[in-house]
Each structure stands twice: as structure tokens, then as C-alpha cells.
Amino acid sequence: MNGQAFSHQPVMAEEVLKLLEPERGHWFLDATVGGGGHAQRILEANPSATLIGLDQDTEAVAAARERLAGFGDRARVMTGNFRDAAELLEEYIDVGLDGALLDLGVSSHQIDTMARGFSFRRGTPLNMRMGGTTGGWRTAADLLNTASEEELGKIFRDYGEERKWRGMSREIARRRQQKPLRTADDLVAAASTALWRPLSPRDKARLFQAVRIAVNEELEALRDGLDAIARLLKTEGRLVVISYHSLEDRIVKETFREWSRECVCPPELPICTCRGHALGHRLTKKPMRPTETEVSANPRARSARLRGWIRG
Numbered sequence: 001m002n003g004q005a006f007s008h009q010p011v012m013a014e015e016v017l018k019l020l021e022p023e024r025g026h027w028f029l030d031a032t033v034g035g036g037g038h039a040q041r042i043l044e045a046n047p048s049a050t051l052i053g054l055d056q057d058t059e060a061v062a063a064a065r066e067r068l069a070g071f072g073d074r075a076r077v078m079t080g081n082f083r084d085a086a087e088l089l090e091e092y093i094d095v096g097l098d099g100a101l102l103d104l105g106v107s108s109h110q111i112d113t114m115a116r117g118f119s120f121r122r123g124t125p126l127n128m129r130m131g132g133t134t135g136g137w138r139t140a141a142d143l144l145n146t147a148s149e150e151e152l153g154k155i156f157r158d159y160g161e162e163r164k165w166r167g168m169s170r171e172i173a174r175r176r177q178q179k180p181l182r183t184a185d186d187l188v189a190a191a192s193t194a195l196w197r198p199l200s201p202r203d204k205a206r207l208f209q210a211v212r213i214a215v216n217e218e219l220e221a222l223r224d225g226l227d228a229i230a231r232l233l234k235t236e237g238r239l240v241v242i243s244y245h246s247l248e249d250r251i252v253k254e255t256f257r258e259w260s261r262e263c264v265c266p267p268e269l270p271i272c273t274c275r276g277h278a279l280g281h282r283l284t285k286k287p288m289r290p291t292e293t294e295v296s297a298n299p300r301a302r303s304a305r306l307r308g309w310i311r312g
């Protein structure tokens with residue numbers, strides 16, 4: 001992969017470095033290494049740090065390896081899903097991590113590569129697998145053509161916050177009996193029939209994001225990944241997460257809050273019996289947001305929310 005061909009601007013890079021404090025430790029994980037933008041900043045911030053980069057997308061792994069080649073053995077990039085971080089990082093477990101970053105969602109490169117099927121441009125195949133063709137999961141077309149109407153309805157309602165989710169799933173079920181959905185145009189046409197109007201770019205973005213979340217089981221992977229990565233952190237190790245969807249942010253917020261609670265007794269107990277110690281504490285009670293300057297330079301940063309947690 002030619003490094004030039006992989007274009008992705010790292011989001012909230014300054015804020016990430018502030019929370020992660022790479023100069024403080026030696027072992028860092030970038031669990032969504034993408035094109036290696038954040039990874040490069042982390043390695044530059046501490047000349048004695050080693051960074052393990054992970055991505056489920058082999059194209060991203062190739063791009064990150066190329067970009068980080070100058071750091072030699074200090075950058076170790078591998079293919080994998082962060083929900084399997086415990087097994088993937090087995091050899092590093094004794095060392096423990098000083099910090100880990102999750103920059104969720106898709107890269108600009110994935111969106112801009114038509115064959116990957118993430119965009120709603122005309123003619124785009126309904127693919128959307130982050131693991132490319134090697135993931136082994138169903139494509140967006142497989143999902144839309146085989147899932148029950150009920151499952152589709154849940155995807156549009158829960159992930160897409162679509163009020164007309166029933167109509168949309170019914171319309172897809174009706175159309176696929178005549179001809180399977182294959183391209184972005186087929187999905188857009190079904191949704192606009194259900195809504196009785198053409199879709200705005202915003203509608204399309206929400207709809208496609210909902211399908212993408214389902215295809216890649218993104219929320220399940222996030223829950224598993226947070227848990228697996230937190231266990232790999234040393235005391236005082238930091239976990240920093242950028243999310244781009246309210247459901248992702250809610251999972252991060254609730255998980256960090258839960259891990260920061262002193263007492264885990266059920267609320268109905270009159271006194272604390274667990275003598276619990278919090279696993280750590282939050283570095284951010286409210287999410288940090290990108291500056292206006294960053295959003296105008298990089299509109300894809302618009303929905304970013306950054307949260308951090310430190311292990312006690």
C-alpha cells in the first residue's frame with residue numbers, strides 16, 4: 001500500500017495526547033491503528049515508547065506499517081479485532097500497558113474506497129465489512145437480504161434512531177422477494193419509499209451507519225474490547241476512547257462510570273457490604289469535543305467525543 005493512498009486525518013490528536021500522556025510510560029496500544037496517525041504522534045511524543053498497533057482491516061495494517069516503519073521495532077502492527085485483545089496481546093500481558101487508545105468507527109480511507117461499500121455513493125456495493133473480504137462475516141447485502149424483518153427493524157430503530165423503522169424493514173422485505181438488494185442505490189430507494197420522500201445526505205449517513213454497526217457487531221465488540229483492554233492496563237495505565245455515535249459514547253460513559261464506583265452493592269441495601277474499591281477513576285466526567293477550528297478543517301471530526309479513564 002502506498003502511504004499517500006491512505007488518507008485519514010487523526011481526530012483530536014492533541015487532546016488524545018493530553019489524556020494519554022505518552023511521555024509517562026513505555027507500552028502503548030493503539031487498538032484501532034487505521035493509517036497510523038495517532039500512533040505516530042504517540043511514538044513521537046516519547047522516544048522510548050513502544051506501540052502495538054491493531055486493526056481488523058488488513059489494508060489499514062499495511063498502511064500503518066508503512067507509515068510507522070521509521071520507528072523500527074518500537075512500532076509493532078498486527079491484524080485483529082480489539083475484542084480479542086487478551087489473546088492477541090498475550091505475550092505482552094506480564095508487561096502491562098501504560099496506555100491504550102480506541103478511535104472507533106471507520107477511517108476516511110475505508111469510506112472513500114468504493115469497493116469497501118461504506119459510502120452511499122451511487123453504485124457502491126453493499127459490503128461494509130471492516131475486515132474487508134477476509135472477515136468471514138456477512139456483508140451488508142447478506143444482512144439486508146436474509147435478516148428477519150424484526151431484526152432489520154431493530155437495526156433501524158436502535159442504531160439509526162429511525163422513527164419509521166417498521167416501514168423501512170417492511171419495504172426491504174418486500175423488495176428483496178422480487179430482487180436481492182445489491183448496491184447503495186437499492187437501500188436508498190427502499191428507505192425513501194418507506195419515508196415517502198427523497199433521503200437527505202444526513203438521512204443516508206444515519207441509515208448506512210446503522211447497517212454498518214450491525215454488520216460489524218460494533219457495539220458488542222466495543223463492550224468486549226473495553227473489558228479486555230482495561231485488564232491489560234498497569235496501575236495508572238490510561239484508556240482513552242474517541243466515539244462517533246451516541247450509542248458508542250453511552251457504552252463508554254457507562255462503562256467508565258461503573259469502573260469508577262467505590263461501592264457495587266445493590267442500591268436497595270441499607271449499608272455497604274461489598275467494601276469495594278473502585279477499579280480506577282474517570283479522567284473526563286463530560287466528553288471532550290473537537291474545537292471549531294478542527295471541525296472546519298476536518299468535518300469528519302464533528303461528532304467525535306473523547307473520554308478517558310485511569311486504572312487505580
Ligand SMILES: C[S@@+](CC[C@H](N)C(=O)[O-])C[C@H]1O[C@@H](n2cnc3c(N)ncnc32)[C@H](O)[C@@H]1O
Binds near residue numbers: 031034
Ligand atoms: C477512525 S479509524 C482510526 C484512525 C487512526 N486513529 C488514525 O489516526 O489513522 C478506525 C479504525 O478502527 C478499525 N476498527 C474498528 N473496529 C475495530 C475492531 N473491533 N477491532 C479492530 N479494529 C477496528 C477500523 O478498521 C479503522 O481502521
